[in-house]
Amino acid sequence: MFRLLHSADWQLGARFSQFGGKGVRLREARLEALERTLQLAEKHTVDAFLIAGDLFEDNQVEDALVERVLTLFGTHPQLPIYILPGNHDAASGPDSVWQRKAFLNAPAHVHVLREAGVTDLGAGTFLLASPLHQKLSTTDPSLKLVDLAADLPADAIKIGLTHGALAIEAKHQPNDFPIALNAASRAGLDYLAVGHWHNWLPDTDGGRIVMPGSPEPDRFINDASGHVALVEIPGAGQAPQVKRLRVATLDWREILFDFHAAEASRASLAATLAELTPQAAHTVLRVKLTGTATPTAVAELRAWLDTVLTPFLISQLVDKSRIALSAIEQADLQARHPILAQVLADIDRLETFAGGTVATAESQISNSKSEIAELEADGVAALQLADAQALLGTAKIALTQLTPEFFAQLRQTVFQTLQEVSA
Structure with a gap:
């Protein structure tokens, strides 16, 4: 039995410039989620903690953030941590974040997988990594895993680690590192940990490929983000058991208000806000207005929202309504x-x-x-x-x-x- 915690797309250092000065709180929330995840890794006594790309927003993040992350990793010295460079923080050369002094002198339990290769995890288990070295590519990064797996024992547990878009028709771009939907079975892997998309997406290739999404939400449309994957692999050739663990600090919610059904929309909006208010300090909220209304009706609703949205950590009003005069x-x-x-x-x-x-x-x-x-x-x-x-x-x-x-x-x-x- 091999147990691991699989995460990806932390995007530490994301700026959230659309929220002005409150973006600082959102950046802090990502670090809080990382600390919570490390604690969960120890609680579940995992054998490895995997980060399948994009630990950082980009290669220009501040040194202070890099040092803070490594300090956090250092508080869990018994937890083997394996970090794969993704497309945001690609291992692109001397200017990449992975060449900073802090990572070159990282604690012994922190492993940055800068090049494609195999790591012996012990107990007949191997980690096969295919990191990214650029922002875009039409090449499937999981192809390297086929070659890496070829020389490993047939009875070994093989875990793959890479980053890219699953090649689902009409859901990926050709230059976005398209990963074949049978990439795990093609390479003879027991589990393939991938990252790139920010929503939870399990059960690909017979459940052997999982996209855990961003552990801390960062967009209103990502309603399946906020999790990491706890994975148990009973043995070579046996199906992995995957459990979704929520680690998010904040909740992102969007509410629609349609002026075409203003009375019902107002009642529904009021009920939803009442439900969310107890967690307002941990909620990023967007209210979107649609439909047609008079300037008076729009102004009245905006005035009401100015009051009821005050308790929320961050509130954003998006007015897509059409103004019409009586x-x-x-x-x-x-x-x-x-x-x-x-x-x-x-x-x-x-x-x-x-x-x-x-x-x-x-x-x-x-x-x-x-x-x-x-x-x-x-x-x-x-x-x-x-x-x-x-x-x-x-x-x-x-x-x-x-x-x-x-x-x-x-x-x-x-x-x-x-x-x-x-x-």
């Missing part, structure tokens, strides 16, 4: 600010044009004579397709390049201007 508001805007009213009408018409092909747009325009008549009755000239194409042509912009997000931002800018001139 008939009374449109009449008032036309009377007080006719130029801004014309701009909003032009944005609406331009978005109609951008909603399909030219033929579709022309069809839409031919079927909107009543709309044009209403605009002209209100004193607003309707933007014509030919004029829009001429203006965009001068700017070398295609209608198809104009996204819903682009129009949402345009409307936000107009209403911000309206607030300024009305103040």
Whole structure:
């Protein structure tokens, strides 16, 4: 029986610049998760702790961080630690983090696998490593494991270690170190520890390949991150037993609010926030607004959110909603600010044009004579397709390049201007 703890993609030193000064807390959380993982390794009396690439965010991380990590490793001297350079922290030469003085003088139990090779772990168990030496490649890094395994005893436990994207159709890039989905069985491995993607992905190649994901979440879309893999291999040729252990310090959550169902969305949002509030100090929260609403409704919701989001460690509001005026508001805007009213009408018409092909747009325009008549009755000239194409042509912009997000931002800018001139 050989027991190991498999992790990857720590990305220590990640900057999280989108959160400003609060990024410091997110960087600290990754170190806390690493300390918790080392404690779990000792608790489960593992024979080895594997890091399958990207321990660091890049090769430019500060020396103070490198020294802090090695100090942390040093507090667990009985735990054999094996570190594989990934694509973020590739073993790319003298400027790589692995050539820093701290790693060249690392404690004896800390092993950086800078070159492809085999390490004898004792008790008839071998670790076969294929590290990365560059950021991108179309070559499968697990191919080296086939050659490394060829000279090992048939009855030995063989554990592979590499980094790259699993070659799942439509889910990987050709230059992202594509790893064959049968890479473990192809090399005769009992287990292949890989890293690169930040979500937990087990059960590849009959359960012999596992992608544990990032131990500390770093994106709202990675809802299966925050874990490491506890792996038990009963013997050579026997299926590994894999258990997912949560080690994350923080929880990342995203909540959607749709103005098209504002009342139900408000109730659902309030209930979810109430559920999350007890753990608010350990929660990174993003609220995304969608749908169409009046400026008053958007402002009211934002004011409420400013209050209820205060307890959370980090809160982020992403407004993808579309602002629309009621008939009374449109009449008032036309009377007080006719130029801004014309701009909003032009944005609406331009978005109609951008909603399909030219033929579709022309069809839409031919079927909107009543709309044009209403605009002209209100004193607003309707933007014509030919004029829009001429203006965009001068700017070398295609209608198809104009996204819903682009129009949402345009409307936000107009209403911000309206607030300024009305103040």
